[in-house]
Amino acid sequence: MNGRGHNASTLVIIIMPPPPPPPPPSALPPIAAVADVEAPAPPPSAAATLGRRTLSGKLLVRERPLESVPALEDEHQDVPVRAFLSPSEAFAHVATAGSDRARAGPVREGVLGLLAGSFIGLGFSLCLAVGGQMSPELRRSEPGLFALIFGSFGFPFGLTLCVVCGASLFTSNVGYMAAAYCEGRVSALSVLRVWVYSFGCNALGALALAQMYIWGDVFGGGKAAFVLELAAKKTANPFGVTLVRGVLCNFLVVLAVWQANAAQDVAGKAVAIFLPISAFVALGFEHCVANLFGLPLALMLQRQQREGGTGAAAAAHSAPVAPGAATMPTPTPPPPPPLTLGRVVSRNLVPVTLGNALGGGLFVATAYAFAYGAPGRAADAWCERQWQRAVASVAAAAAARRRRGAAAGRAAGAAGGGGGGGGSNGSGSARGLVQSPGGHSHHPRIPPSEKALFS
Numbered sequence: 001m002n003g004r005g006h007n008a009s010t011l012v013i014i015i016m017p018p019p020p021p022p023p024p025p026s027a028l029p030p031i032a033a034v035a036d037v038e039a040p041a042p043p044p045s046a047a048a049t050l051g052r053r054t055l056s057g058k059l060l061v062r063e064r065p066l067e068s069v070p071a072l073e074d075e076h077q078d079v080p081v082r083a084f085l086s087p088s089e090a091f092a093h094v095a096t097a098g099s100d101r102a103r104a105g106p107v108r109e110g111v112l113g114l115l116a117g118s119f120i121g122l123g124f125s126l127c128l129a130v131g132g133q134m135s136p137e138l139r140r141s142e143p144g145l146f147a148l149i150f151g152s153f154g155f156p157f158g159l160t161l162c163v164v165c166g167a168s169l170f171t172s173n174v175g176y177m178a179a180a181y182c183e184g185r186v187s188a189l190s191v192l193r194v195w196v197y198s199f200g201c202n203a204l205g206a207l208a209l210a211q212m213y214i215w216g217d218v219f220g221g222g223k224a225a226f227v228l229e230l231a232a233k234k235t236a237n238p239f240g241v242t243l244v245r246g247v248l249c250n251f252l253v254v255l256a257v258w259q260a261n262a263a264q265d266v267a268g269k270a271v272a273i274f275l276p277i278s279a280f281v282a283l284g285f286e287h288c289v290a291n292l293f294g295l296p297l298a299l300m301l302q303r304q305q306r307e308g309g310t311g312a313a314a315a316a317h318s319a320p321v322a323p324g325a326a327t328m329p330t331p332t333p334p335p336p337p338p339l340t341l342g343r344v345v346s347r348n349l350v351p352v353t354l355g356n357a358l359g360g361g362l363f364v365a366t367a368y369a370f371a372y373g374a375p376g377r378a379a380d381a382w383c384e385r386q387w388q389r390a391v392a393s394v395a396a397a398a399a400a401r402r403r404r405g406a407a408a409g410r411a412a413g414a415a416g417g418g419g420g421g422g423g424s425n426g427s428g429s430a431r432g433l434v435q436s437p438g439g440h441s442h443h444p445r446i447p448p449s450e451k452a453l454f455s
Contacts, residue, residue, distance in 0.1 A: 083264055088372040090262040091179060094365070095373065097261070098180030101173060102190040106197070109168050113201020116167035120202070121209040121293035123158020127281065128219070128294070130154060132226035151282030155290070156274040159253070163260045163269055170199040170289055171356050175254035178365035183374050195357070199288075206293035214300045224301045231298030231339055234291065235347040242286055242348060246355020247363070249285035252276040254360035258368075286352040295344045302339055 085093060101109065131150030139146045162169050177191040213219060219227055237245075259272030280287070337343075370376040 085262040091368045091372040095179040095183045098176035099185040102186040112168035113198045114205035116169040117202035117205025118209045119161040120158045120289045121206045123155045124290040126154030147282040151278040155281045156277045168198045171253050172257045173198045174360035175365045178361035182369035202289045203292045210297040239351050243351040243355045245286040246352040247359035249280050249287050250356035250359035251363045252280040254364040288353040
């Protein structure tokens with residue numbers, strides 16, 4: 001206390017040292033040691049935010065509508081995900097994919113078309129290398145087992161590559177573009193352009209792979225025998241038989257692609273592809289892109305044999321005879337007619353391609369368009385209008401019959417009343433009343449020249 005009686009106060013100022021600088025990025029712990037950080041809970045009206053910290057300290061967020069994200073106590077809790085789309089959603093997805101293919105550039109579609117031809121060739125070659133190398137005796141004695149092995153190994157692998165990795169396959173584009181056309185998203189010219197372009201690119205990819213197989217001697221020796229045998233069978237059927245087999249083939253192929261688009265994970269897509277594709281191969285149906293690989297490969301192997309290359313015939317003549325084996329010649333079936341390019345195109349590729357376009361475009365895409373798309377809605381509206389017109393016509397006819405019946409009844413009653421009281425002055429005719437067809441009585445009009453007769 002000072003001399004005047006006041007308290008002496010002292011002002012103390014504490015100066016805090018500055019915070020230490022943040023550690024450099026190299027001093028941060030590795031990714032596995034960084035704890036996950038939840039974003040702050042948003043207000044009910046905002047979007048729900050889920051995120052994860054990175055090395056730089058940034059929060060990677062992903063916004064989704066609040067109603068689509070359940071309340072999570074732990075960020076690592078699984079969010080329910082649909083395993084597949086409904087049939088109507090699958091049709092809408094396929095139609096959208098078709099319109100996207102129509103807008104795609106030629107480079108992208110060309111590369112994807114080349115890949116599709118090579119993918120299908122890889123799958124078909126696996127069929128030839130596994131099931132096709134069974135002994136002829138076993139194939140004849142156990143045709144069901146041969147069909148099962150031939151259909152299960154190979155071709156499902158090729159179409160799975162097309163769907164999962166991405167490719168522009170002609171037989172798949174048949175379904176995509178037909179669905180988009182039925183929905184009014186593409187023109188007929190765009191449909192034909194995509195079909196022709198993808199078919200040409202698939203052919204180039206398949207031919208290039210077949211030539212690489214010749215250079216690599218993949219089907220050299222005795223392996224070429226089944227390739228030539230299968231090619232002879234594919235070109236021996238009549239045009240109509242091959243056309244129907246092409247229809248049935250792409251009916252199953254487009255259904256497989258349809259199911260794969262509905263599946264939302266890779267395992268579901270693989271299962272969706274395997275079942276229909278193994279069925280069509282086991283049943284012996286015809287796929288034009290697969291034949292664009294198999295038939296040219298057979299032509300190349302045939303030319304290789306004629307030139308003295310490593311073919312089945314050369315391998316058979318050069319095979320050593322086992323000691324003690326019978327030297328008597330065994331009967332062999334007559335050789336099939338030689339393959340020619342004209343026979344391959346006219347007896348197989350043309351009818352198969354037409355059948356593939358018909359089977360996938362009409363039996364699958366157009367059918368589902370009438371079930372879930374714009375053509376179906378238009379047809380339903382037309383049927384509703386016709387039903388309403390039919391109901392209105394029946395109701396109008398019934399009302400007309402009722403009116404005619406009532407008028408006939410009134411006329412009969414009037415005729416009966418006039419006959420019973422003909423001598424009475426109180427009849428309707430004596431009173432000068434005339435009954436109209438509607439049932440109303442009124443006085444008839446009398447010309448002025450005749451009024452004197454009634455005065």
